[in-house]
Amino acid sequence: MYYTTDTATTPNAKIPEGDLKDKWSNFKDKTRLISPNNRHQYKILVVGTGLSGASAAASLAELGYNVSTFCFQDSPRRAHSVAAQGGVNAMKNYKNDGDSVYRMFYDTLKGGDFRAREANVYRLAECSSHLIDQAVAQGVPFAREYSGYLANRSFGGVQVSRTFYARGQTGQQLLLGAYQAMMRQVHLGRIKSFTRHEMLDLVTENGVAKGIIVRNMDNGEISRHAAHAVVLATGGFGKIYYLSTLAMGCNGSAIWRAHKKGAWTSCPSWTQIHPTCLPQAGNYQSKLTLMSESLRNDGRIWVPQTKNENRKAIEIPEEDRDYYLERKYPSYGNLAPRDIASRAAKERIDAGHGVGPLKNAVYLDFKDAIATQGKDIISKKYGNLFNMYEKITGINAYQQPMMISPAAHFSMGGLWVDYELSTNIPGLYAIGEANFSDHGANRLGANSLLQACIDGYYILPQTLPQYLAQQGKATPPESSSEAFMNAENQVRSQLEELSGINGSKTVDHFHRELGKILYDKCGLSRSAKGLTEAIESIRVLRKSFFQELKIPQVLQGINEELEKAGRVADYLEIGELMCIDALSREESCGAHFREEHQTPDGEAKRNDSDFSYISCWKKNEDTPVLIKEPLQFEFTKPTERSYK
Amino acid sequence: MDFKLKIWRQDNPQSKGKMVDYEVKKISPDTSFLEMLDQLNETLILRGENPISFDYDCREGICGQCCLFINGRAHGPIEHTSTCQLHMRSFREGETIHVEPFRAGPFPVKKDLKIDRQALDKIIASGGYISVNNGQAPEANQTLIDSDTIEQAFDAASCIGCGACVASCKNGSAALFTAAKISHLFQLPQGKIEHKKRIKNMVETMDQLGFGACSNTGACEVECPQGISISHIALMNREFWK
Incomplete structure (x- = not known):
């Protein structure tokens, strides 16, 4: 078991009394204040x-x-x-x-x-x-x-x-x-x-x-x-x-x-x-630039009807295009929420309808908007985004559709x-x-x-x-206590440990590996099997990080690799907790899509009777502890989330 | 693509720097300039050498952290583009590329290509704001502002604070940076009340920090990644002497 559950602790969210619309006022009415003269202390x-x-x-x-x-x-x-x-x-x-x-x-x-x-x-x-x-x-x-x-x-x-x-x-x-x-x-x-x-x-x-x-x-x-x-x-x-x-x-x-x-x-x-980002083009890449969701106000998202389509976007006639968001979610269309739009893109890409050199993207097309509103209006609304797109990809999106793909956001x-x-x-x-x-x-x-x-x-x-x-009267804060000394010593020894490994792989190598594991197993779609594999892979990767990392052994002065190493050391722990959290939640909700829990037409299937809670993870030696904060719906009734 | 690089290396602010030769091979034309440097750094690290320090963060042209002087131009050969948005397809196969930090008296080099630009924050701190405390604001639609005015104010407000204007100026002037903020706030009705005080304080601070005077060469406008016009400097000068 990757975690234990503490049912004895119930987090206190300190929600104020009263009707929904009065709660914040009620808090402000009763909160204790500090006199202006004393605040600087x-x-x-x-x-x-x-x-x-x-x-x-x-x-x-x-x-x-x-x-x-x-x-x-x-x-x-x-x-x-x-x-x-x-x-x-x-x-x-x-x-x-x-x-x-x-x-x-x-x-x-x-x-x-x-x-x-x-x-x-x-x-x-x-x-x-x-x-x-x-x-x-x-x-x-x-x-x-x-x-x-x-x-x-x-x-x-x-x-x-x-x-x-x-x-x-x-x-x-x-x-x-x-x-x-x-x-x-x-x-x-x-x-x-x-x-x-x-x-x-x-x-x-x-x-x-x-x-x-x-x-x-x-x-x-x-x-x-x-x-x-x-x-x-x-x-x-x-x-x-x-x-x-x-x-x-x-x-x-x-x-x-x-x-x-x-x-x-x-x-x-x-x-x-996020559904509208620039797709990955190669291994050298360091980030996936976001293209604003506002583009979906006027851009229409589509993929070719036929798999492995080889024609250029502008050569594909209307009848051969699948505007899948408009088809699947007619009442929200291209403005379906992000989790839904991303998953729908992944589904089409996985089914072989992806476009671009790596077949990992979908089209975001402004042809119709430019025809009805004119290029000037579109340029005024999104000009800087179109420019940015052209700077990065070399493609003019006034003439052919953008290619976009989901990315972590x-x-x-x-x-x-x-x-x-x-x-x-x-x-x-x-x-x-x-x-x-x-x-x-x-x-x-x-x-x-x-x-x-x-x-x-x-x-x-x-x-x-x-x-x-x-706290009452303010006393000047002191940083000479044992707690401060211990924390400082711990920080120093961690930095020394990281710089002293002297292996043969860079920080970015480990970060990229971790990223791949998480995209595959704890990204748009998750399963118990995949998550379990991810936890084991991350543990192996973490072990190798502390044996094989190589960074410049400089503690004084600027050392970007040391900064990155500290962050990746933390990511290797956070990544494991992410997978454990995803594993513990045996339902699909929002961005968390568990393959085991879906409706017959592939939508997320929530389980309110067992999982209507916020997971609160408490650090414990090796095995994290799960505490649950139950969510109470006094003023609304959770319904199936439909954008159809 | 293959490239030869001549890169400024300097251990710390006190030490003397020099140009050092490097070579990179088999770089995809779609690689960004900074990603090309990432690849070079990975090789250096694995060889046990110190990687090249350079500034970057968002890598989408908006944070203003990246600041390389490439082949004698701030942010390189493409107009209105920050270093992170520059791609290797903009260079010739086999080209020798010179990479230096942004240079100006008030921008001391910290290490290699990394510089200290706190002077720009100090200019803003001296008056680059409307002095409104949280909670004081009236209903937003009470003050109508015509859309052309907003667009012009926005042109000035879009400054990313990278300092390319200073690095491109033979005088090391921060006139475009300072004028952009002055102009942004001056054009809005809510910014007019403090205008006199703001312009005096910001211009004085700019001078005290050691930035040079503007002699209207227009180099800043050419290199500004946001394409901010020197007409804002004219506005600043006109208003300063009023």
């Missing part, structure tokens, strides 16, 4: 400066707290939130198309296949409206109608237009808004920003978070940082698949090291495989947090993609920017003070 560390980290740091500093931020990039503005293209969802109902907070809540809950907490998801929808106000006030140039009013478009899994966008660079513009707000606080002396610093351990004393150990990536110095609270905003770990849409530096190390200090990890196997799983975004370790918070959050088993498009912002701007600044207030 409390020190808060924010690790990661993407959208959630930067917005949280800025908001906390504006309130008067003493904040330090850490990021591995050379500037906070480069965090991978910058790459989100298509948009951010918000309930404004500017289109008068029937949108409401409840509808947005329900779309998100259903999109996640009823594997998220009702109260969290409702709050996400409830806070969304003000985010747009705040972003506009910061100067985020969201698209406008000719009249000067804000424009909207649609994203997958919904039937209204609630997505706000800034060309295909919405993430960049939102991040710059948060980054600028953060830099304003740096200028005012309320935030101390540590760039090129990577967190290598969490320090706890008597089970309470007290600080972190970080490494300066420019000179190799290890330092201790003590605080009253630690916030992890370190993003997702989809890069574990090696080939993914993520930035090269994205990693799971901060949350994994917190996990090893006792924080629970929830649903790590729920990885979103977003981690719905992450550190377990309660309603207040606190992990089970007091004083340790997780926000944005780093937590397991509100997306259930499948995230809807344009909800990740939303969640990162809502966690950082609206929730954490309201919930964290409650924890600080409970």
Whole structure:
């Protein structure tokens, strides 16, 4: 058995009392506050400066707290939130198309296949409206109608237009808004920003978070940082698949090291495989670039009717094309949610209808949209995406269809947090993609920017003070304790161990191998047999990593291979837990598709009576322990998720 | 494809660097420039040599971390393209390619091709924002902004902060970077109130950090991966002297 189950522990999600729509207000009405004069005495560390980290740091500093931020990039503005293209969802109902907070809540809950907490998801929808106000006030140039009013478009899994966008660079513009707000606080002396610093351990004393150990990536110095609270905003770990849409530096190390200090990890196997990415073209490739889901507003997805078709796309007549999403899901068509669109693509590719040199892609065609709307309109909506596509592939998508393929993208799983975004370790918070959050088993498009912002701007600044207030009068944080010393020593010895292996294979070799195992066995489709094989293969790979790794033996100064080695060492453990999590969940839900559990027509088959819970994995010597947080549906009734 | 490479190697900020010759063979034309360097690094590591340090992160042209000076041009031969979006098909078979870091006084080299660009963050910190605290914002549609204005503001806001403008400028000026932020915020009604203070603070900070003056050669505009126009510099200058 790969895990044990602890039925005696029931996680306390701390959901406030009251009706669904009153819960967040009820929390805010009763939460304890800290007087403005006293706030500067409390020190808060924010690790990661993407959208959630930067917005949280800025908001906390504006309130008067003493904040330090850490990021591995050379500037906070480069965090991978910058790459989100298509948009951010918000309930404004500017289109008068029937949108409401409840509808947005329900779309998100259903999109996640009823594997998220009702109260969290409702709050996400409830806070969304003000985010747009705040972003506009910061100067985020969201698209406008000719009249000067804000424009909207649609994203997958919904039937209204609630997505706000800034060309295909919405993430960049939102991040710059948060980054600028953060830099304003740096200028005012309320935030101390540590760039090129990577967190290598969490320090706890008597089970309470007290600080972190970080490494300066420019000179190799290890330092201790003590605080009253630690916030992890370190993003997702989809890069574990090696080939993914993520930035090269994205990693799971901060949350994994917190996990090893006792924080629970929830649903790590729920990885979103994004349907519209550039296909793999060769072994040298380092990433699979995402093409925004917004393209599915106007692009039609198809494959040739005949297997192993050799004609060029533009030579294939209409009657020989299979618009499979429109055929299988007529009411949502090309805007079916991501998990469904990805699986449908895989099914067609596996059945021999794939296109491109490696037969691993499907077409995304703008022919009809250009014919009806004109090239200028399409260019205005997606011009930068078409340019990007041409830069990478050399193909002009105004003249022939794009070729796209599914790729690892977003981690719905992450550190377990309660309603207040606190992990089970007091004083340790997780926000944005780093937590397991509100997306259930499948995230809807344009909800990740939303969640990162809502966690950082609206929730954490309201919930964290409650924890600080409970501590009473603030005493200056101390980093000289035994716990800090032990954590630092452990970090140093791990770095020495990694650099001292002196084998014959590079870090990337191991990362690529791990990625292959996970794509094959713990990707779009999973089975008990495959997962068991994957666990065994990962164990063998991990053993070989610690015997055969070769990196430059430099501990001082810049050593990128050492940084990568630490991350891959963690990935080799995270990967195993992902497979165990997938193995333990004997149902299909959202992005988690177990071959054993499907309907006769190949759709995901959920099992609410046995698996309507969030898995919370607790670290234990060799065998992880599964704790279950049951999901209660008081205000909705989980139904079969159909987009037909 | 085969290539000869001449790459800048420098151990640390204090040491003296030099160009070192390398060769790479059998590179697919669809390999990106950075992936070609990845392959070279794998060979170096396995030979027990120190791999070449260079900056990168998103590898999709938006984070602004990558910054190589290739054959004498910031981000290489293709216009409006960051280094990570450059592919080997843009070079000739057998070509000798020179690879250096972005060079400018305020961008010290950390190691090999990696540079320190914190100066750009300092310019933003000195005023590159609208001073609105979280919670203060009014309803978004209360301020109407016509779509042309938004598009123009967006053109300026699309800066990725890579520093190609500085590296391409014979004066090492950060005028395009600074002007892009000033122009982005100035064009929006909500950014106008602080405009005077913002422009003064940002321009002064830029000067204090040791960036050179702009002499309107336009080199920055040519090399900017986002194609940001020098008309924003004109706007900055006009507004600064008002």
